[in-house]
Amino acid sequence: MAIKPKPNELLSGINYKPPLKQWMDEPVEFKKGYYCYGAKPKNLEYIGFPNGREWNSSEQDWKLVDNWKEIFLEGMENLLKKFRSFRLFMDICVRCGACADKCHFFIGTGDPKNMPVLRAELLRSIYRRYFTVAGKLGKIAGARDLTEDVFKEIWYYYYQCTECRRCSVFCPYGIDQAEITMMGRELINLLGCCTDWISGPLANCYRTGNHLGLQPHTIKSNFDYMLDDLEEHTGVRVEPTFNRKGAEILFVTPSADFFAEPGVFTCMGYLLLFHYLGLDYTWSTYASEGGNFGLFTSNEMMKRLNSKIYAESKRLGVKWILGGECGHMWRVLHQYMDTMNGPADHLEAPVSPITGTRFDNAKSTRMVHIAEFTADLIKNGKLKFDPSRNDNLNVTFHDSCNTSRGMGIFEEPRYIINSVCNHFHEMPDNTIRENTFCCGSGSGLNAGEIEELRMLGGLPRAHAVKYVKEKHGVNMLSCICAIDRAVLPPMIDYWMPDVGVCGVHELVGNALIIPGEKERENNLRGEPLPGMEEKGEEE
Amino acid sequence: MYNGGKIIAGLIIFIALVTFPFYTNMGKTIEKPADPTAAADELHIGNVPIGQMRAEHMMILDKWRDEVVRGGERFITFDGDQYEKSIQNGCLACHSKQDFCGKCHNFAGVNPYCWNCHYSSEEDQL
Amino acid sequence: MGMIFSLVAVIFLAAIAFMGAKLNLFGLFGVAIPYLAVLVFIAGFIRKVIKWGQSPVPFHIPTTCGQQKSLPWIKQSKLDNPSTTLGIIGRMALEVLLFRSLFRNLKTHRTDGGPVYGSNKWLWLGGLAFHVTFFVVFIRHLRFFTEPVPAWVNTLDVVDGFVQVGVPHMLITGVVLLAAATYLLLRRIFNPQVKYISLPADYFPLFLIIGIAVSGILMRYFIKVDIIKVKELTMGLATFKTTVPDGIGGIFFIHLFLISVLFAYFPFSKLMHLGGVFMSPTRNLANNSREVRHINPWNPKVKLHTYEEYEDEFREVMKSEGLPVEKE
Numbered sequence: 004m005a006i007k008p009k010p011n012e013l014l015s016g017i018n019y020k021p022p023l024k025q026w027m028d029e030p031v032e033f034k035k036g037y038y039c040y041g042a043k044p045k046n047l048e049y050i051g052f053p054n055g056r057e058w059n060s061s062e063q064d065w066k067l068v069d070n071w072k073e074i075f076l077e078g079m080e081n082l083l084k085k086f087r088s089f090r091l092f093m094d095i096c097v098r099c100g101a102c103a104d105k106c107h108f109f110i111g112t113g114d115p116k117n118m119p120v121l122r123a124e125l126l127r128s129i130y131r132r133y134f135t136v137a138g139k140l141g142k143i144a145g146a147r148d149l150t151e152d153v154f155k156e157i158w159y160y161y162y163q164c165t166e167c168r169r170c171s172v173f174c175p176y177g178i179d180q181a182e183i184t185m186m187g188r189e190l191i192n193l194l195g196c197c198t199d200w201i202s203g204p205l206a207n208c209y210r211t212g213n214h215l216g217l218q219p220h221t222i223k224s225n226f227d228y229m230l231d232d233l234e235e236h237t238g239v240r241v242e243p244t245f246n247r248k249g250a251e252i253l254f255v256t257p258s259a260d261f262f263a264e265p266g267v268f269t270c271m272g273y274l275l276l277f278h279y280l281g282l283d284y285t286w287s288t289y290a291s292e293g294g295n296f297g298l299f300t301s302n303e304m305m306k307r308l309n310s311k312i313y314a315e316s317k318r319l320g321v322k323w324i325l326g327g328e329c330g331h332m333w334r335v336l337h338q339y340m341d342t343m344n345g346p347a348d349h350l351e352a353p354v355s356p357i358t359g360t361r362f363d364n365a366k367s368t369r370m371v372h373i374a375e376f377t378a379d380l381i382k383n384g385k386l387k388f389d390p391s392r393n394d395n396l397n398v399t400f401h402d403s404c405n406t407s408r409g410m411g412i413f414e415e416p417r418y419i420i421n422s423v424c425n426h427f428h429e430m431p432d433n434t435i436r437e438n439t440f441c442c443g444s445g446s447g448l449n450a451g452e453i454e455e456l457r458m459l460g461g462l463p464r465a466h467a468v469k470y471v472k473e474k475h476g477v478n479m480l481s482c483i484c485a486i487d488r489a490v491l492p493p494m495i496d497y498w499m500p501d502v503g504v505c506g507v508h509e510l511v512g513n514a515l516i517i518p519g520e521k522e523r524e525n526n527l528r529g530e531p532l533p534g535m536e537e538k539g540e541e542e
Numbered sequence: 543m544y545n546g547g548k549i550i551a552g553l554i555i556f557i558a559l560v561t562f563p564f565y566t567n568m569g570k571t572i573e574k575p576a577d578p579t580a581a582a583d584e585l586h587i588g589n590v591p592i593g594q595m596r597a598e599h600m601m602i603l604d605k606w607r608d609e610v611v612r613g614g615e616r617f618i619t620f621d622g623d624q625y626e627k628s629i630q631n632g633c634l635a636c637h638s639k640q641d642f643c644g645k646c647h648n649f650a651g652v653n654p655y656c657w658n659c660h661y662s663s664e665e666d667q668l
Numbered sequence: 669m670g671m672i673f674s675l676v677a678v679i680f681l682a683a684i685a686f687m688g689a690k691l692n693l694f695g696l697f698g699v700a701i702p703y704l705a706v707l708v709f710i711a712g713f714i715r716k717v718i719k720w721g722q723s724p725v726p727f728h729i730p731t732t733c734g735q736q737k738s739l740p741w742i743k744q745s746k747l748d749n750p751s752t753t754l755g756i757i758g759r760m761a762l763e764v765l766l767f768r769s770l771f772r773n774l775k776t777h778r779t780d781g782g783p784v785y786g787s788n789k790w791l792w793l794g795g796l797a798f799h800v801t802f803f804v805v806f807i808r809h810l811r812f813f814t815e816p817v818p819a820w821v822n823t824l825d826v827v828d829g830f831v832q833v834g835v836p837h838m839l840i841t842g843v844v845l846l847a848a849a850t851y852l853l854l855r856r857i858f859n860p861q862v863k864y865i866s867l868p869a870d871y872f873p874l875f876l877i878i879g880i881a882v883s884g885i886l887m888r889y890f891i892k893v894d895i896i897k898v899k900e901l902t903m904g905l906a907t908f909k910t911t912v913p914d915g916i917g918g919i920f921f922i923h924l925f926l927i928s929v930l931f932a933y934f935p936f937s938k939l940m941h942l943g944g945v946f947m948s949p950t951r952n953l954a955n956n957s958r959e960v961r962h963i964n965p966w967n968p969k970v971k972l973h974t975y976e977e978y979e980d981e982f983r984e985v986m987k988s989e990g991l992p993v994e995k996e
Contacts, residue, residue, distance in 0.1 A: 019778055021864035085966060087723040088949050095944035098870050100862040104776035110783045120865050137936055145867040171731045175770045176941055177950035209973050220985040246992050289978050307970045318975055338728050342962045364738045368958035375738050411736030411749040411955060433774055433785040437733040466782035544724040552946060553714055563813035563906040572815050572903040597892040600835040650895045651811025653826050
């Protein structure tokens with residue numbers, strides 16, 4: 004599916020100068036291609052969410068329940084009592100504007116209500132009106148009544164935020180729009196106004212353990228295809244196990260890694276690595292999803308979905324958990340899991356069985372990021388690589404929002420890439436590490452119906468890739484996030500074709516020298532390795 | 543309250559800082575400098591009313607300094623007599639550095655830089 | 669509109685004080701209102717902070733702005749992504765004293781090829797200049813609230829006036845404060861993005877502070893007041909032995925009244941960022957959430973989809989693929 008406007012048409016439409024009219028006087032306009040379909044009642048019902056109904060977000064009448072306003076305000080009061088962040092962030096913003104042009108959606112759309120500060124003000128104006136004394140004065144105090152139009156405006160813009168936290172890096176008080184968006188979405192969910200694209204995966208994940216709704220036998224057969232391909236390319240037959248009790252390690256990764264390209268190539272990388280190491284590990288079909296759409300729905304839903312990982316590790320009796328490459332999955336695992344579903348007393352503090360390294364930074368949660376695990380292996384000389392197999396690739400690295408600003412894993416993946424590739428080039432400083440730009444489709448915004456919005460949201464990232472492509476000939480964008488792997492290929496393709504997207508462990512899988520492998524002619528994608536092109540043609 | 547210890551400690555520090563003027567002066571009775579005896583409308587050297595001299599002496603002295611240093615006009619005539627525009631030989635001939643200048647300056651926390659260069663013979667006796 | 673409203677409001681407040689002085693309401697404007705304002709300030713500040721304190725921090729959500737602590741051979745960014753209490757103290761000190769986050773500021777420019785991001789330190793510089801000079805000016809005023817004046821307050825005054833321009837010697841902080849506040853105001857008016865987000869609550873404190881600075885500077889250099897009487901009044905306030913000397917001059921009461929308004933307004937406004945910055949969970953938590961378990965006091969009981977329910981639904985297909993099951 005390709006959107007109609009050409010890149011230069013979209014680009015020339017961007018204007019950073021807001022209108023002169025005051026924002027409160029500017030009613031929300033629902034632009035096609037910028038908002039999602041509404042949640043279907045069956046999905047909400049399955050996960051026990053209230054107020055599900057048949058409704059259409061593009062129609063005037065959203066069929067809200069009669070007492071929607073009371074529900075919203077009661078919910079808000081409840082959240083203010085539960086989250087210091089929320090109350091504080093409602094109170095202390097000085098509107099200095101430092102965050103204004105940091106949001107990829109503002110940079111891409113120029114819509115002034117996509118300035119993080121203003122996105123927050125949409126909710127703050129309600130907070131002032133109903134929860135402060137001065138707010139009773141109305142507009143002069145920056146307050147306004149909660150009406151259906153105001154609610155729709157909040158809905159429209161709170162699903163134009165990917166909770167990437169870039170604004171929070173620049174805020175002098177650390178006000179985090181991601182946190183405010185999470186609160187806004189909690190309120191939206193009280194009224195049954197989740198989007199279809201989020202509620203579907205939520206229901207799927209609750210039932211089958213993964214967003215895609217893959218049932219256990221489907222997971223197994225997907226793996227079989229993948230293992231066949233792997234054998235064809237490498238001559239190695241990998242035999243992973245599923246739901247195996249007594250394994251030392253449980254491995255959890257986003258389900259997209261064993262479902263669609265280019266994620267499957269990353270998954271092949273994991274499989275080869277674990278096979279090479281002879282790691283005593285197992286996959287789970289019950290906890291077959293690392294990602295967690297609850298993060299951008301409600302804290303309770305996040306807990307419900309996340310609980311499967313610890314529950315499964317307990318049932319299987321593993322010692323610790325290893326996690327694959329994923330962005331918001333790691334925000335949840337790193338900052339929420341132990342608090343919500345811990346303490347993980349049934350597990351042990353993680354120790355690499357290969358190197359003996361104790362991962363002290365994960366000694367309570369007992370879950371290790373695969374980039375930490377692999378970096379440690381390489382540092383201890385446990386892996387043999389032939390980096391020249393990646394010589395056809397000029398690689399750059401996209402820091403994913405969540406692992407960057409909700410964790411800080413910057414050096415580990417770079418160390419791995421530099422060990423397995425000969426050609427690595429960074430994108431400009433202002434667009435990587437803690438300054439990194441979102442892919443434009445995180446936090447449940449990867450819906451087809453908002454492709455135009457997503458292309459614009461991805462513009463800053465794509466433009467930085469374009470810069471290194473032109474300067475260094477970069478042709479591969481590596482990352483450690485499943486959403487990135489899913490959304491960046493069409494995004495990059497739209498703005499400037501001919502740059503691929505891969506996971507870091509795909510590069511590892513390509514370069515890893517495995518005893519008993521055949522002479523490698525293809526990479527994990529089945530494309531000829533550098534120097535093998537002619538050989539391929541001869542056949 | 544959550545994290546109450548830290549929050550209350552922070553509040554105590556805050557209150558201690560903003561109420562500093564109150565507890566540091568607890569029980570004190572402040573002696574302000576004695577009211578000057580001369581009437582405000584009496585004329586001072588330079589034909590300046592004494593009230594104005596009190597408020598603006600720093601500017602008048604500054605002006606006199608410029609007249610002496612740049613214009614060479616060292617003397618001023620007042621009521622038929624000649625007076626030298628000089629701190630040591632003029633002002634201090636009548637006024638005491640300690641009892642006159644210092645009293646108000648100290649009370650109000652004013653730190654004129656006159657005494658960086660000028661010298662009072664009172665200091666010999668100290 | 670917000671700007672005009674705020675400007676008119678501050679002028680109106682100044683006029684009230686001026687009228688009060690004209691009508692000899694010294695007791696009201698010199699004693700009662702300042703006391704009330706300080707009381708409201710302290711009580712309101714405490715109330716607000718306690719209100720924040722009553723909401724817990726359920727999750728461990730620092731914004732990490734540097735390399736995490738992981739493997740021992742990877743250099744951690746100890747100040748931008750601290751994992752210890754000492755690191756947090758460092759991060760908070762940098763944030764509060766040097767405005768670390770604002771120092772990162774970038775400006776996005778639109779070009780035909782796409783967006784580019786240039787360094788932009790003006791807001792940092794203006795903001796820091798404003799806050800530092802405001803603080804020094806505040807401290808300098810201790811000369812009106814201490815007797816004898818401590819040597820360090822006098823030293824501060826000498827250092828502040830070290831350029832020795834004019835008489836009374838010009839105090840740099842006063843001038844910089846006014847200049848910085850004016851810069852902050854002008855960017856609200858002329859930067860279209862900042863103008864768009866500005867509320868009356870943004871203009872009002874700026875006009876108020878500019879009014880305070882202007883009236884103070886006027887008093888020091890141009891419209892003289894009897895400083896001995898001023899100190900008599902302020903020391904009366906500080907010792908709770910209030911006196912109201914007459915003949916101080918209207919400009920002083922304008923200055924004092926605007927300050928009183930600022931104090932009383934403070935706890936109900938965005939100015940509470942003074943207290944709030946210390947309590948921001950994205951800044952004041954160590955990034956050690958996998959190392960030390962963070963406790964959520966209201967951790968909810970939720971309905972779960974258990975493995976047993978899962979196996980009950982999928983047992984047959986699991987068996988058909990040879991996946992192990994708990995119940996045959």
